[in-house]
Amino acid sequence: MTVQEFKDIFYNGLWKQNPGIAQLLGLCPLLAISSSVVNALSLGLATTLVMALSGSAVATIREFISNEARIPVYVLLIAVLVTIVQLLINAYAYPLYLVLGVFLPLITTNCIILARAESFASKNGALASALDGIAMGLGLTAVLVVLGGIREIFGHGTLLSGIDLVFGEAAKPWIITVVPDYHGFLLAVLPPGAFITLGMLIALKNWLNLRAEEKARAAATIAVSSQAA
C-alpha cells in the first residue's frame, strides 16, 4: 500500500466520507448514546474495533463467498464479531461492560459497518480494509464525542460525567462542572436534541467545504488570469 492510499483512507474516514456527518449512516447509535462524552467515546471505540475486525474478516474471505450470499454472510460475520467483543469485554473489562453493556449489541445494527463491508472490504485487501474500518470508526467516534460533549454541556452542565464508571472512583475529580447549579435542559438529553445538534454539525461541515471550494476556485481564477497576463 502506498502512502497516498493510506492518506486517502484516513482522509475519507475522518472527513470527506465521515460516517456521522457525511454518509449519515449509523444514526441509531449516534442518537442513542451521544448523550454524554464518556458513553460516546467508549462506544465509538468499541465500534471502531468491530469495524477493523469485520473489515479484515470480510476482505480475507471475500474470495470464498458466493455473490448472492454475500450480504447475509456479512451480517452474520458482523453479528458474530459483536457478540465476541461483547463476551470478551464482559469477561475481561467488567467495569467497562457495566457502562456499555446494553449498548454493545446496538453495534450490530449500525449500518455503517455493513456499508463498509460491502463498499470497501469486499474489493480491497485485508490490511487496507482494517485501516478503513479504523479510519471510519475514528471518524464516527470524533462526531460522537463532539455531539456528546455539546449535549452534555447543554443537558447537564457537565463534561466527562460517568468517567468514574470506566476508570474507578479515583477518576471522579476528572468530571468537569461547566455550569455550576445547572438545572438541566431535557431537550438536549433526548433524541431530538441529538438531531438538532447533528444538523448543526452537518451544516458546519458543509459550510467549511463550500468555503474551501470557493477559495480553491478563486485561487484557480487568479492562477489562470496571472498566466494570461
Place this chain on the structure above:
Amino acid sequence: MAKASFYTASNLLLFAVVSTALLAWTYDLTRETIARSIENEKLKLIAQIAPSATYDNDIMKDVADLAADKLLGGTETTVVYRGRLNNRPSIAVLQAVAPDGYGGRIHLILAIHHDGRISGVRVVSHKETPGLGDYIEIAKNDWINGFNGISLENRKSSEWKVKKDGGTFDYRAGATITPRAVVKAAHKALRYYAQHRDELFAQSLPENTSGKEGKK
C-alpha cells in the same frame, strides 16, 4: 441454476457453522470469568443495600434455597441470604425477577428488614432501552432508592404503581413499562416475604454450600 443455488446455500451453511463454532468457543472461554464477575458484582450490590450494621453474621454463608415461586417471578430455585443480629433474624436478601420489562426479564436483588421494610433494591441485569429505560440502574439515576424504607404497611396495595397509573412511584415519560415492571416485582417480593418470612429464616442450609447460586 440448481447448481448455483446449491452452491450459495452450502456457502451460507458453511459460514453459519464456522460462526457458531467460533461463538461457542468464545462463550466457553469466557463463561467462568463472566459468572465470577456477576457474582462479585452481586456481593457489592448486597453490601450497598444491606448496611453492615444490620447484621453480625456471615451473611454470604447463611444462605438457603428458595423453591421457584410466582411471587418471585422466577422459574428457578433462587438463593436467599440471611442476616442475623445477636442470633435473631434481622435482614434478608432476596432475588426476584420482573418478567415483564420492556426488553424482557429484569433481575432484581432486594434487602428486606425483618419487620418488612425494604432496606434497598438493585437491578442485577436488564435489557431495557439504553438511555431511556436504564434509569432503574443506580449508576444512572437514584430512582431505585425510592423503594428504601417502604413496606406493605406504609404503602397500600393500590399505591404500588407508578404515578401515571395512580400510584406513588416516579417514572420517566417515554419509559413507563420499565418502572411498572420493577415496582410490580418489588411488591410481589415483599408479599412473598410477608408470607414466608419465618420459614425462610428457619430453613436449614442447603447441603452443598460452596458458593451455591441460583442459576440465571
